[in-house]
Amino acid sequence: MRLIILGPPGAGKGTQAARIAEHHGIPAISTGDIFRANIKNETELGTQVKEILASGGYVSDEITNAIVEDRLAQDDCAPGFLLDGYPRTLAQVDALDAMLAAHGHSLDRVLELTVDDEVVVGRLLKRAEVEGRDDDTEDVIRERMGIYHRETRPLSQTYRERGLLVDVDGDGAVDEVTTRILTALG
Numbered sequence: 255m256r257l258i259i260l261g262p263p264g265a266g267k268g269t270q271a272a273r274i275a276e277h278h279g280i281p282a283i284s285t286g287d288i289f290r291a292n293i294k295n296e297t298e299l300g301t302q303v304k305e306i307l308a309s310g311g312y313v314s315d316e317i318t319n320a321i322v323e324d325r326l327a328q329d330d331c332a333p334g335f336l337l338d339g340y341p342r343t344l345a346q347v348d349a350l351d352a353m354l355a356a357h358g359h360s361l362d363r364v365l366e367l368t369v370d371d372e373v374v375v376g377r378l379l380k381r382a383e384v385e386g387r388d389d390d391t392e393d394v395i396r397e398r399m400g401i402y403h404r405e406t407r408p409l410s411q412t413y414r415e416r417g418l419l420v421d422v423d424g425d426g427a428v429d430e431v432t433t434r435i436l437t438a439l440g
Contacts, residue, residue: 255278255280255333255334255336255362255363256334256335256354256359256360256361256362257274257278257280257334257335257336257337257361257362257363257364257365257439258336258337258340258341258361258363258364258365258413259271259274259336259337259338259364259365259366259367260364260365260366260367260406260409260410260413261366261367261368261369261424262369262371262374262399262402262403263374263378263395263398263399263402264369264374264375264377264378264381264395265367265368265369265374265424266367266369266377266424266428266431267338267339267367268282268284268286268287268338269428270365270367270424270428270431270432270435271284271336271338273432273435274336274365274432274435274436274439275335275336277436278334278336279333280331280333280334280335280336281330281331281335281336282335282336282338283322283325283326283331283335283336283337283338283340284338284339285313285318285321285322285337285338285339285340286338286339288321288325289303289307289313293307299317299321302317303317308388308394309394310393310394310397310398310401311397311401312342312398312401312405315343315345315346315349318340318342318346319346319349319350319353322337322340322349322350322353323349323353326353334362337350341409342405342406342409343405343406343409344408344409344412347409347412361413361418362418363418363420363439364409364413364418364419364420365420365422365435365438365439366410366413366419366420366421366422367422367423367424367431368421368422368423368424368425369424369425370425371399373425374395374399375392375395375396375399378390378395379392379395420438420439422434422435422438
């Protein structure tokens, strides 16, 4: 199964992606995790990404597409995958389509977790305290939310038009949201 999970920062994508991936026996691929690992390991990519994230921006399509293409080429992705944090722009949708088509594949479903903006801001501020994530200040969170609404939200319409989008209420207890997702996937 080849899946994407969409939703604003703090919607619970990472938590749900891990559960969905385990349920379907596929890897959950988080571009955010890949970027944070590079930052932690102080790679050249990590240095670039750290500066971008600190300002509340998103990493360029060129860098992100190359990282995703490399990851999808790994053996554990042969039976499928769940992408979390990618694609974020219509240009990335086109790049992913090309990557998949080159191997005779296409997406099966796109999940969108819907959560009220103020709930998301509260979740991210709490996560920042608990995890010590200095990229999660309120100003940065609100900037990322604005970028999400301008650049990523239009992907929902694209995938809806293709008949791939499944909307799932992302508010509530983690187990409740997981049950909603697994039911929606059938």
